[in-house]
Structure formats: C-alpha cells, structure tokens
Amino acid sequence: MRLIRAVLSVAFRQSMTTMKPAGRGGPLMLFHIETGGCGGCGMELRALASAPYDLGGAGFGLAGTPAGADMLLVSGPLTRMMAPVLQAAWEAMSDPKGIICLGDCALDGGVFGENYATLGGLERHVTIDLRLPGCPPTPADVLAGLASLLGGGVQESMPRSDTGGSL
Numbered sequence: 394m395r396l397i398r399a400v401l402s403v404a405f406r407q408s409m410t411t412m413k414p415a416g417r418g419g420p421l422m423l424f425h426i427e428t429g430g431c432g433g434c435g436m437e438l439r440a441l442a443s444a445p446y447d448l449g450g451a452g453f454g455l456a457g458t459p460a461g462a463d464m465l466l467v468s469g470p471l472t473r474m475m476a477p478v479l480q481a482a483w484e485a486m487s488d489p490k491g492i493i494c495l496g497d498c499a500l501d502g503g504v505f506g507e508n509y510a511t512l513g514g515l516e517r518h519v520t521i522d523l524r525l526p527g528c529p530p531t532p533a534d535v536l537a538g539l540a541s542l543l544g545g546g547v548q549e550s551m552p553r554s555d556t557g558g559s560l
Contacts, residue, residue: 420454421542423493424462426482429511430469430503433529434496438468440532451536452543459485464522464542468495470505471512491522493539496529503528 427435441448442455456462459482471479483490494515497503502513515521525538 420452422454422456422462423464423466424456424459425466426479428467428469428475428479429472430498434468437529437532437535438495441536446532446536451540453539462486464491464493466493466495467499467515470498470502471515472510473512476512492519493523494521495525497526500524500526
C-alpha cells in the first residue's frame with residue numbers, strides 16, 4: 394500500500410503547478426458567487442483546491458463570506474434573481490475590492506445571452522478587473538489568470554522526467 398501511495402504521490406507531484414506569492418503578506422481572498430448557468434466554471438474553480446493544482450500555494454484563498462474577500466469571483470450569467478444578491482455581496486466587501494469574471498457566461502452571457510430571466514454578462518453592467526474567458530476555462534487557465542493579478546507566473550514545481558511513461 395505504501396508503494397502505491399508513493400507512486401501516486403510522485404505522479405501527481407510532477408504535474409503540480411505552483412506560483413510564488415508576490416507582494417502581499419497573506420493570500421488574496423476570493424469570494425465565489427455563481428449567478429446562474431450550468432455550474433461548469435464553479436466545478437473548474439473547485440478543482441483548483443486539489444491536486445495537481447494548489448490555489449493556496451499560489452497565494453489565493455476562498456473566503457466564506459464577502460466581508461472577508463478582496464475580490465469577487467463571479468461565474469454564470471447574471472440572472473435577474475441573483476442581481477440583488479450580487480449587489481449585496483459587493484457592498485459587503487471592504488475597499489479596495491475588485492471583480493473577476495470566470496467564464497464566457499459571466500463576461501457576456503455566453504449561451505444564455507439576455508432574455509426574460511437573465512441580464513446577460515457583467516461586462517455591460519460593471520467594470521471588470523480580470524476576465525477569464527472560456528466555456529469553462531480550464532483550472533490551469535484560471536490559475537494563470539489569477540497569477541496575473543499578483544504579477545507572477547505559474548511555474549512547474551518539479552521538472553518533468555523524459556521517460557515518456559504514464560500511469
């Protein structure tokens with residue numbers, strides 16, 4: 394059993410991406426709010442908290458409430474029912490604060506567009522600090538985009554071996 398754990402540990406560690414936090418004493422706290430849609434972007438965001446990605450090691454954390462967040466991370470099209478909730482979350486955050494749009498739906502409404510139930514994307518309603526396009530964007534793309542906020546880049550934590558083998 395130990396041998397299997399060791400092999401899996403090495404296999405996952407080889408593909409892990411990490412980033413050095415830059416310029417802040419603590420992690421940049423993000424509050425994720427899903428304003429509608431399919432939930433695909435939210436699943437990709439949750440993948441960042443596990444192997445082979447390391448959201449915490451990259452200098453970010455997920456806040457439990459908007460009051461503890463530095464940035465509001467929005468996914469999904471803005472539905473009419475979630476607009477007041479999004480506004481309340483924004484107002485609960487302390488200054489300085491910013492907004493990140495995760496996925497095409499949060500940016501321009503994606504496949505949902507503007508209709509009787511949705512207001513489309515946020516780019517027509519607010520100033521967006523970071524755009525992470527995709528349907529959904531991959532966890533690696535999300536991490537690279539977030540890294541740009543800190544002025545850093547995503548690096549490989551360990552060099553890959555050229556054995557060509559895979560599990």
